[in-house]
Amino acid sequence: MKYDSQKIALNYFIVAALLFGLQIVFGLILGAKYVWDFDPLLNILPFNTARAIHVNLLIVWLLFGFMGGTYYIVPEEAQTEIYSRKLANLQLLLFAVIGVTAIAGYIFGWSWGMPFLEQPTVLKFGIVIVALIFLYNIFMTMMKTKKWTVIQGVLLGGLVMLAGMFLFGVFFMKNLATQYFWWWWVIHLWVEGAWELITGAIMAFILMKLTGVEREVVEKWLYVEIGLVLFTGIVGTGHHYYWIGTPNYWLWWGGIFSAFEPLPILFMVIDTLRSVGERKTEIVNRVALYWAVGCAVMHFFGAGVWGFAHTLPQINQWTHGTQITASHGHFAFFGAYVMLNITLIYFAMPQIKGLVTFKQSLGIKAFWFMCSFMALMALSLAIAGIVQTYFQRVMGMDYLTTQDYMRLWYEVFWVSAWGFAVGVAIFLIDFYRLAKTRA
Amino acid sequence: MTLSQGKAIFIWGTVISAVIFVVLTYDSLVQMPKRTQETKLDAHVAAGKWVWQKYNCNDCHTILGIGGYYAPDVTKVMSDRDKEWLKSFLKDPERVWPNPRKMPNLHLKDQEIADLVAFLDWVNGIDTNNWPPKPMVATAVTSISTGEAVYKAQGCSACHTIAGVGGKVGPDLSKIGKVRDKEWIEVQLKNPKAHNPNSIMPSFSKVSYKDLDDLAHYLAGLR
Numbered sequence: 001m002k003y004d005s006q007k008i009a010l011n012y013f014i015v016a017a018l019l020f021g022l023q024i025v026f027g028l029i030l031g032a033k034y035v036w037d038f039d040p041l042l043n044i045l046p047f048n049t050a051r052a053i054h055v056n057l058l059i060v061w062l063l064f065g066f067m068g069g070t071y072y073i074v075p076e077e078a079q080t081e082i083y084s085r086k087l088a089n090l091q092l093l094l095f096a097v098i099g100v101t102a103i104a105g106y107i108f109g110w111s112w113g114m115p116f117l118e119q120p121t122v123l124k125f126g127i128v129i130v131a132l133i134f135l136y137n138i139f140m141t142m143m144k145t146k147k148w149t150v151i152q153g154v155l156l157g158g159l160v161m162l163a164g165m166f167l168f169g170v171f172f173m174k175n176l177a178t179q180y181f182w183w184w185w186v187i188h189l190w191v192e193g194a195w196e197l198i199t200g201a202i203m204a205f206i207l208m209k210l211t212g213v214e215r216e217v218v219e220k221w222l223y224v225e226i227g228l229v230l231f232t233g234i235v236g237t238g239h240h241y242y243w244i245g246t247p248n249y250w251l252w253w254g255g256i257f258s259a260f261e262p263l264p265i266l267f268m269v270i271d272t273l274r275s276v277g278e279r280k281t282e283i284v285n286r287v288a289l290y291w292a293v294g295c296a297v298m299h300f301f302g303a304g305v306w307g308f309a310h311t312l313p314q315i316n317q318w319t320h321g322t323q324i325t326a327s328h329g330h331f332a333f334f335g336a337y338v339m340l341n342i343t344l345i346y347f348a349m350p351q352i353k354g355l356v357t358f359k360q361s362l363g364i365k366a367f368w369f370m371c372s373f374m375a376l377m378a379l380s381l382a383i384a385g386i387v388q389t390y391f392q393r394v395m396g397m398d399y400l401t402t403q404d405y406m407r408l409w410y411e412v413f414w415v416s417a418w419g420f421a422v423g424v425a426i427f428l429i430d431f432y433r434l435a436k437t438r439a
Numbered sequence: 440m441t442l443s444q445g446k447a448i449f450i451w452g453t454v455i456s457a458v459i460f461v462v463l464t465y466d467s468l469v470q471m472p473k474r475t476q477e478t479k480l481d482a483h484v485a486a487g488k489w490v491w492q493k494y495n496c497n498d499c500h501t502i503l504g505i506g507g508y509y510a511p512d513v514t515k516v517m518s519d520r521d522k523e524w525l526k527s528f529l530k531d532p533e534r535v536w537p538n539p540r541k542m543p544n545l546h547l548k549d550q551e552i553a554d555l556v557a558f559l560d561w562v563n564g565i566d567t568n569n570w571p572p573k574p575m576v577a578t579a580v581t582s583i584s585t586g587e588a589v590y591k592a593q594g595c596s597a598c599h600t601i602a603g604v605g606g607k608v609g610p611d612l613s614k615i616g617k618v619r620d621k622e623w624i625e626v627q628l629k630n631p632k633a634h635n636p637n638s639i640m641p642s643f644s645k646v647s648y649k650d651l652d653d654l655a656h657y658l659a660g661l662r
Contacts, residue, residue: 047510394575
């Protein structure tokens with residue numbers, strides 16, 4: 001760490017870690033509702049409320065991680081202190097208050113009711129203000145030195161795109177199909193657009209620092225990767241426009257473009273492995289290395305392979321709206337964005353705390369626990385989804401009868417989720433240990 | 440490859456894809472009012488959409504295949520259910536269909552229920568490129584669509600009892616074949632008020648002809 005203001009990241013990581021833990025608690029509650037029909041929380045915390053909280057916590061903690069990461073990376077890239085620490089702290093506070101209000105609100109039935117974007121409109125405007133403060137602070141920092149490295153350019157581009165796309169999910173529309181058309185501009189163009197840019201930039205930075213590979217090489221591949229991400233991903237939005245009242249040419253456009261979406265992710269895997277292979281320095285921080293390489297691999301399987309499996313319309317017409325999507329959702333978010341944030345935390349925390357070496361065994365244990373149990377979770381939900389697709393869609397059995405045939409796989413999923421939760425607990429213990437170390 | 444070649448891939452990849460996407464978006468927005476029957480989208484439907492959102496229905500149910508996977512997809516629900524059935528279900532889900540996996544009673548007002556049903560009726564008319572698809576294995580469907588399966592799938596046991604299993608709202612059907620023939624049962628299923636104007640039983644006229652036939656055949660055989 002070269003600049004004192006990089007420490008801003010620490011508080012963002014702390015909030016992110018807390019919310020991550022909370023997200024898992026709600027996940028376990030949701031899983032139990034699938035395993036047992038009797039639901040003692042039916043009128044206190046019904047499935048829809050718990051799901052809104054589970055998913056919102058995920059999105060919010062990942063955003064806290066991205067923001068912390070940006071505050072960590074930009075000073076080093078721009079070679080100057082952050083423009084305003086006060087604004088950074090104000091932004092943290094405001095975002096945390098909005099996040100807590102939204103989640104408490106869901107419990108009392110205050111919801112806007114579009115999945116993932118359940119935040120009531122007034123809170124959405126608050127989120128826009130948070131984003132504006134953040135972008136202003138980051139932009140002004142970059143303007144201090146105007147060193148437009150590719151890494152910070154892509155990072156800024158991703159953040160602007162992230163904020164801009166959110167606006168398409170703010171307004172109520174009478175037509176459900178039109179509402180969902182724009183809703184995907186937020187959801188898809190976030191996770192298969194803006195977030196990939198941010199991920200690409202953060203990963204390029206970490207790999208460069210970790211392996212000592214030249215900037216020019218890292219940045220060249222960053223351009224290629226995000227170029228392919230956007231080329232396949234923008235028109236690839238069409239794989240969500242097959243069955244929602246949109247014209248049928250999307251079956252072609254969405255199918256063909258999204259079929260190529262795994263390609264840039266494969267590039268990222270090759271790029272990561274090459275950087276590690278051609279490392280110019282000894283990699284001391286083994287934990288960060290584990291998570292970085294693991295992230296590339298799990299990103300490829302979770303987002304790339306699992307996504308490709310049901311993206312073609314010939315398959316998607318049978319699997320759409322089944323647990324196949326839930327399997328893909330869990331696997332992809334974990335592989336791509338959860339692992340990126342943990343990589344980032346393990347890379348930045350020792351630096352912020354001025355540690356040259358640190359006890360690495362817990363971080364590696366957490367890695368194996370989370371990765372292997374997430375793989376089991378994704379597999380069991382995928383099998384549940386295949387059972388569902390076959391009985392409900394192919395054979396025409398009704399929804400609830402089919403659910404009974406899926407119960408075994410819900411049970412495997414839920415038990416695996418407890419294994420995953422153990423991994424998260426190990427990570428949180430390790431995080432606490434690092435965070436309380438005096439710098 | 441050089442850095443500037445990489446940059447060219449990035450710029451051209453993004454621009455080409457964005458231009459295609461914007462053009463297709465424009466065309467979609469032109470076509471969608473017709474594909475979604477926007478002329479039928481009145482104030483009731485819009486109010487119903489807000490009811491759907493306000494009660495966060497979409498985090499349990501999918502609609503257009505999007506949302507929570509905990510409860511059935513409702514895109515084409517109005518092809519399978521009568522309005523009156525759905526209204527009484529929404530009023531008190533547990534009474535109409537005491538399934539082990541439960542929907543909470545949301546204590547909806549009558550106006551909210553009417554709006555929500557209008558909304559779902561409109562959604563039913565959206566051209567979804569034939570999604571969800573018709574089941575592929577026709578023979579398998581026949582083999583499980585015996586009258587007994589229909590009885591179970593339609594939730595008849597919520598109100599009626601057969602051999603000691605089921606609800607008490609409606610009459611015991613264990614030996615119904617002794618007193619009613621198949622034709623009488625079919626009429627009762629399609630229009631309960633035909634036999635008794637005060638009947639509280641909802642109509643099952645939206646159930647397919649074959650399923651109704653199977654169900655009536657099954658019930659008439661209970662002696």
